[in-house]
Amino acid sequence: MTELSKTFDPAAIESRWYRHWEEKGLFRPDRPTAEPWTIVNPPPNVTGSLHIGHALDNTLQDILTRHARLKGKDALWVVGTDHAGIATQMVVERQMAASGEKRTDLSREAFVDKVWQWKAESGGQITAQLRRLGCSMDWANERFTMDDGFSTAVLKVFVELHARGLLYRDKRLVNWDPGLGTAISDLEVETREVQGRFWHLRYPLANGSGTIVVATTRPETMLADMAIAVHPEDERYRALVGQQVRLPITGRLIPIVADEHADPALGSGAVKITPGHDFNDFEVGRRAGIEARDMLNMLDARARVVQTADGLIPDAFLGLTTAEARGVVVARLKDEGVLIPHVDKDGAEHDAEARTIQTPYGDRSGVVIEPWLTDQWYVDAATLAKPAIEAVRSGAIRIVPKTWEKTFFNWMENIQPWCVSRQLWWGHRIPAWFGPGLRPDGTLINGDVIRVDANFRETTRQPIAEQVFVALTDEDALAQARSFYPEGVAIRLTQDWMDRGQHESGVVVLRRDPDVLDTWFSSALWPFATMGWPDDADPTLGGRYPNDVLISGFDILFFWNARMMMQGIEFMGDVPFRTLYLHGLVRAADGAKMSKSKGNTVDPLGLIDAYGADALRFFMAAMESQGRDIKMDEKRVEGYRNFATKLWNASRFAQANGIGGSTTLEPPVATLAVNKWIVAETVQAVQAVDLALADYRFDAAANAIYQFVWSRFCDWYLELIKGNIDAETKAVAGWVLDQILVLLHPFMPFITEELWHALAPREHELIVAHWPMADARALDPEAGAQIGRAIELIDAVRGARAELNVPPGTRIALHTGDGEVPATIAPYVERLGRVTLAAGEAQGARAPILWGAETFALALDGVIDLDAERQRLQKSLAAAEKERDALAGRLNNPSFVERAKPEAVEKARADHAEKSADAERFAAALARLG
Template identity: 55%
Template sequence: MTELAKTFEPGPIEAKWYSHWEENGLFRPERPDAEPYTIVNPPPNVTGSLHIGHALDNTLQDIMIRYERLRGKDALWVVGTDHAGIATQMVVERQLEAKQDKRTNYSRDDFIKKVWEWKEESGGQITRQLRRLGCSMDWSREQFTMDPHFTEAVLKVFVDLYNHNLIYRDKRLVNWDPKLKTAISDLEVESREVAGHMWHFKYPLAGGETYTYVEKDEDGNVTLTEERDYISIATTRPETMLGDGAVAVHPSDERYAPIVGKLCEIPVGPKEHRRLIPIITDDYPDPTFGSGAVKITGAHDENDYGVATRNNIPMYRLMDEVAAMRTDGASYAADAARAVEIAKGAETNPKEVDSLNLVPDEYRGLDRYEARKRVVADIDAEGNMIIVEDKMIMQPFGDRGGVVIEPMLTDQWYVNAEELAKKPIEAVKSGSVEIVPKTWEKTFFNWMENIQPWCVSRQLWWGHRIPAWYGPTIHKIHETGDILYSMKETVPFVATTADEAAELAQKYYSNLARERGWPVEHLSVVAVDAVSRDALHDGEVQIWRDNDVLDTWFSSALWPFATLGWPEKTDLLDKHYPNDLLVSGFDILFFWDARMMMMGRQLTGENPWPRLYLHGLVRAADGQKMSKSKGNVVDPLGLVDQYGADALRFFMAAMESQGRDIKMDDKRVEGYRNFATKIWNAARFLQFNGIGASDSIAAPKAEKPVNRWIIGEVVETLAKLEKAFDELRFDGMADAIYHFTWGTFCDWYLELIKGDIDEETKAVAAWAFDQILVMLHPFMPFITEELWGAMGAGERDHYPLITAKWPEPEASVDAAAKAEIETAIAMVTEIRALRSELNIPWSSRLTLHPMEAGAASGGASLDRMGKADMGAVIETPPPGSAQIVVQGKSYAVPLADAIDLDAERSRLTKAVDAAEKEVKSLEGRLNNANFVERAKPEAVEKARADHAARSEEAGRLRAALERLA
């Protein structure tokens, strides 16, 4: 044994053992023939730092991987980081800005080199922080989503999906971040309520036409009749009026029935070129909201996009990449005139519609908000504004750019998620993939069965560049070899390399030339990074690379298998795929978990894992979501510094109750630090009594009831723990080992054996403590490893706890010993409670008189731990006695010689009255609707907690008083 220090100090212990584990390869020991067990971590952003959600997520994973490692499995926890396209590019661009530099001063390749330099110097901070938490990941195989092998896998997937018609390019509405100048996902959008306005405008009917507008109440009574030459619409974004394609009303709205199918005029822009748009019907407008008529701007509003798509309404993009009004295209007069022809039914195509710039000349180049002011002022000046209302509106903000998102119609690459979702849906329905807790299945099905196309392209430089090249549409090749081409319409060539793309293009253009009888002897294709239009002659066609990169969720969707070497058929992949379990927050169920299921089934034919565990969020103590703006973010490393990693880990496990959110509570973390100290002191007690490490995995032979009892308690605790592991009940796991360690072993077993520690007891105590260390290790790895080594110094130098054997007691519960010890414990507990409640000094020895034959005796433990003796059986308690009940048997305890009975009755009576008075007062507050509805939630919660505590106290005091009756 190595003598333990008097005080438990976690910091040095954590640093020592983590280094030892990692340096000796103990996170994945060599077990080639063992059953595999595999977890992949949700890869954190390479720019990230450890937050409290990471601490929860990774603690739960580490508990599972350490448990399975102890069970002898080839446990692999795959670790790595995500390249985080937007976040990483922002970090590097900010560094350049700090030096009065910018990205566009560099070529794409040179900028990417700078990103790699940053990654090597500063990236990966979070992986160092995960070590502080004790995460036993296989760092020798740390992955990165931009590693060469991973990049090859990503490009192959894109090409394969494209060739199977599961990836395509389309013009659809996206969340456009004007600051970052890229499309972003729904996950990266935050909705905030802000002060805004609702403007009501007149859209005059074409040609000055009028109609009878009739308004009725709910009973059908006419409340308003008037002749109108306009239709009223309301909008919170007047600048988007410039791109309106129609005005829509509900089919059942009788007010507008006379003008459905007619044209109305957008009341903005040069009068001689005002655009006309049709009035249509659609189920989207709500007749009871506002005027019941809505303008349809399909290129800049999600709901309008749906209406425009259903009704074949043209969608006109108004803004550029920074959300300024467009400046490209022909003159407004020409484009507006063409748009009117389209509104009247002229044939067109998407390319032509996209090329039209319907921003009047005086608004071109203006910021969207400046354009809004100008549009409102101009409409008002003409008398077409009806009213403007102040209104709180929900606006989407980019979580990184921090500016209002602009819904924008753009060309992007999409995955056919509807097709890919079919097999994952079936997997969950059939039970081949289990979602824990099951309550999340409904949410999963709702999203997957209504899934939309997945936009996977991003307008960035950092990331996996989309493996697509574009060639011009060729109209003719002259005899001279000169090519007549069009750059407006292009042909895509999707391949993993430029050479492969050039081969595809060569074949395409050569076939086209032969089909049309063009001269082909000089025709050649060259793949370039950026096209030079001057080079498109003399029989040479240039194809140019797509500038966009892939959404980072696309690459991370391959994480369960690409990290193991896929698409190569590696031994690692064969053994560890499918994985065994995925642990993630519920907030990335759709963005990562479901997409891994889609890719796994499509690319490997197998589910990536059979079980998906979704945990909740860690919230502030008052239940609010943590955010920097609220100032309630908790730094997990600060908690580690203060209380130790083991305490924080145990808190996370104890509070994790199958998906429910966790309220942060420093006091609970502090309590688990005290738990660690309790274990430390228990080890010191054992050492003081000559008890070290056990030399047996099976339980030692035992004759004494107390030893037979503790062996049975280990057996029962192990069964509870393993059941909780099977069910992924982390709170149940923590509860089982905590109560056994603190209550059963430390508080009772060590007390019961004091003064009577023979060789049998030493062997049993050593064995039982070993079982505690092994069972507790997944939750509190540092202190358990330290104690494991200290208790068996010299014997365990080559047998660390991290790779020890999970308990196999080869014993059962001894019913007789269990009954005997539990009776003694119950008796001592009741005597101690009696002393506490009635203020009986420890110097006063008590006598217990059974009130019926056959009552149990407390034995030696009653004498030593309760300072009480057993007396003769009596039928009637003597005057001044209290009564206790142990396991259904009553005992009288004479107290006349121990306390002043009258004084104690008086004290208890006053205490009961005071407690009940406070309970009544708190009841009054809680029954007051004004208090419950208007007070701060934390004040109401405190009142409820105080009421419960005071009620419990009053009940305890009444019971004590009744003992003296």
């Protein structure tokens, strides 16, 4: 038994115990005959650092993992990091820029080598931070989404999906980030409100019979307009459908089409259609019969104006940024007399109406995102989604909370093709090679014309027929090419996209696709690629698919969770996990979303430094209420550090009184009512925690433990047994304390492991101990009723003493009148209530004490100044009532409730409740005095 220090210092124990667990391999599954239990962590970016969302996500996972381990299961928590294509490439490019280098100064291979070097030296900082949080992950099998085994799985899935017709190349609109020069996912787009303008343009009908007015927030894109859309039921324009308008500036003729996208109630009811630069317009264009290959793209990869396919954009616009082009276009429209001025409320004319516009920005680059028409690789998500939808409907996958199912079905049933290619150098390079197509006579097609930007990305090209070969290896690609091209044709593979072999007569050059795969494509394989698929190289991981549960934020339900479902069912024939638990976001104390720009983020490592990892973990669990967002509250974290301190001090009390660890899982034999009561309370706490964790109610589990430890064990049991700790009580107290440590371990692993070893010599660590048994046979209703009655009376006495300002150290008489306090509990009442029990009625001043159906009385003569106490209470009551009524008046004022900030209204309600309770308390105290 190690003597505990007087003060609890989290920093002194956390690193020591984590290092011990990891060095002894206690996180590694090592129970081959036990039931396997598996969870995989959402792999954080290799560039990342621990933020408060990670702290919540990983705390919940660790609670379940440690709980499963304590339940005797062979628990595995798979850990790893994501290569984070865009983020990592940006980090390394910034590092290079600091020393005057650019990525394009290097070959692609040299740049990728530099990224690997950065990873070896600086990457993976977050894994050390996860250790600080106490995450019991299997570090011996740590994975990386670019390691050799995982890369093999990623490329195999790409090739297989292509062979099955579920992955293809297509020309569509994507979210294009001109700052990064790549397509990005919706998750990487940040919508901001910006002050913009709304222009009204008058387009002339081609037959000269009139004009049609359209409105736009982006007049520069009119250079690539391809139609005007009106609603098919809009009587104003029905006769114009099928006619043409002459586009100002370029003079091109474009049709007027009928489409329900046009809202008759919005603006003029007619909208310009630019299918190459707007997602809604793209769909309108397709419905109007415009093929994607014929849609006009007026921007290059850096969002500068380029010539459209028909060459009608005037040279004066070429090379301009979108902002520059907007100014020139508006000036030209004004000169041509087609710009309709806006008249404000004061009668002044302006070129446009001021408007707040929702504008998409790249969350990393910070530049405006352009919908851009380009060739990319797509997955047929609609087909893959069908089995995933059925899995949720059938219950093969349980989504918790269930309220997310409706959102899941709505998104999955309307899912769009998934763009999986990215224009980067860091990532899984797409296993596809391009070569010249063949004419019907079998001769090669040559003479393709290509324009490229500084990043070697194609911007415009004449349509040519290219043949693509998708293969896992160079050898497979060559074999496919030899089967396609005529005999005798020499074939050469190159990794250089720009190498077209122009000077090699009779040689077909197969160029490797320069793009890499979206990181969500590779992370979608996480539940089975981390288990050794397709090689099953690690036999200890066999039988680990599907995983038991997946925990993630609701914000990646579609970007990761749904895609794991699709890929897992397609390639493994089974769901990737049985339960999907979606937690909310951690918000600032006022409920606002945390962001660096607002300056309201919270550093979890700072909280760990201040209060310890255990306190932060317990806060996360106690506040996690199935999908609801968590408001950050540092005072609550501090409170849970105090909770840990209380348990520490209780253990010191146990040590000082000869109470040590238990030698049995079964509760010791108890004859005293107080011991029977605490055994029953322990069993009920175990039952409550078991039920809560089975239902993924982390808050209910944490609060059940908290109430039991703080109130039942520390505040009552230890107080009740003080001064009368016999052998039986030592055995019971030691057993209860052991149960507490095991119950609390998943939530607070560090302090519980420290106390476990301090209380007794142990054969094993707490992390691999046995979870308590909720044995109902240990319940004793009679003993529980006895101690419960004692606690009620002591509480009533203490409450009255506090209300009446009785000095804490003063012992006073408690008269029982015609009633009686049973001898079994009388000593507890006298000692803890600081009273002396007396028969009969109290004389003189007295305060009534209600105890069930009986009324006792505290004798107050000579104890307090009754008149002074009445005056104090009356003054306090009046002040509380005044504040209560003022707050009630404010809350009953609709103007305040509707216009004030939500946090101000919430505070007013909380203050009103507090003052109402104060008023009731003071009134009750006055009533006691009579």
